[in-house]
Amino acid sequence: MADSVMAFYPLGTPLFGSGAHSERILDELIGIADAQGSSLLGHGQVVSGALSLGWWRHGGGVVISDGLVRARALQMELQAPVIVIDERLFAHVRAHSFARNYGAEVDPVNNLFRRFEGTLRGSEVSFCHLDYIRICLEAVDWADTPERIEAYRAAPVGVARRAIVEEGYRASVSEWLLAHAASIVLAHRRAEPDARESLEWLAAYHNAMVAMAMADPVCLCVLDPAPPNPHLIQTGRSHEGFCHRHVPIHWRVGCRKSARARP
Structure with a gap:
């Protein structure tokens, strides 16, 4: 059984300008992505949905919104x-006034969204989606164990500490990817036949992000039996092509605050 949730995110008043509104949207999208990853890893629940922008009115227990209509139609059409x-x-969001403050490598719009072009449910499609795997990977912490923290404190400032931090990131990224892959495999085994293609698509997305993160191949999601449809492999394209740059996964997107220790 699928649960349905409708969420509205007020953007304030025109007094603050569209740029401030866009920054608020980006913050909300990061929270949605974190919740999406947690839902699968923590509860085995795959989240499917769509987001749009538009006016809305609520009164007497009734919601009227052109954005809600578009989002619902898009979700029903793709069922991704x-x-x-x-x-x-x-x-x-792409036109937000703060774009000039970011370099291409850390532009939050490039790093939050991903474009898929290929076959889904037997149809050729092209759509943009929230890149929740990347967002979740960029949220991992290098300080994953007490032993690593103690090693960091004991190490001299400089190369030795940087090596500990990098190894901690790699370990945390691998741990997240392994758990994510295992959740997809388990959901695929339990799913009804008509729902398995979506999970095979999700496995292909996962594997594309393993390659982007340059993670250990053991983190790949291998379904049993492996899906026979070759069109399920993602193109790896995204807006501005960030996936081809192999940016180190621990580089944070520009709009996020980092509490991580730095060597």
């Missing part, structure tokens, strides 16, 4: 196991 972003919302 991710949060799909409609082009109106993407264009609004």
Whole structure:
């Protein structure tokens, strides 16, 4: 059985300008992505949905919204196991006034969204979705064990500490990916036949992000039996092509605050 949740995120008043609104949208999207990853890893629940931008009115227990209509139509059309972003919302965020403050490597718009072009449920599709795997990977902490923290404190400042931090990131990324892959495999085994194609698509997305993160191949999601459809492999494309740059996974997106210790 699938549960349905509708969420509205007020963007304030025109007094603050569209740039401030876009920054608020980015913050909300990060929280949605974190919750999406936690839902699968913690509860084995795959989140599917869509987000749009539009006006809304609520009164007498009734919600009227053009954005809600577009989001619902997009989700029903694609039924992708991710949060799909409609082009109106993407264009609004892409045009935000703070874009000039970021370099291409850390532009939050590039790092939050991913474009898929290929076959899904027997149809050729192209859509943008919230890149929740990347967002969750960028949230991992290098200080994953008490032993690593003690080693960091005992090490001299400089190369030795940087090596400990890098190894901690690699270990945390691998741990998250292994847990994510295991959750997909388990969900695939339990799913009804008509729901398995979505999970096979999700496994392909997972594997594309393993390659992007340059993680150990043991982190790949291998379904049993392996899906026979070769069109399930993602193109690896995203807006501005960030996936081809192999940016180290622990580089944070520009709009996020980091509490991590740095050597």
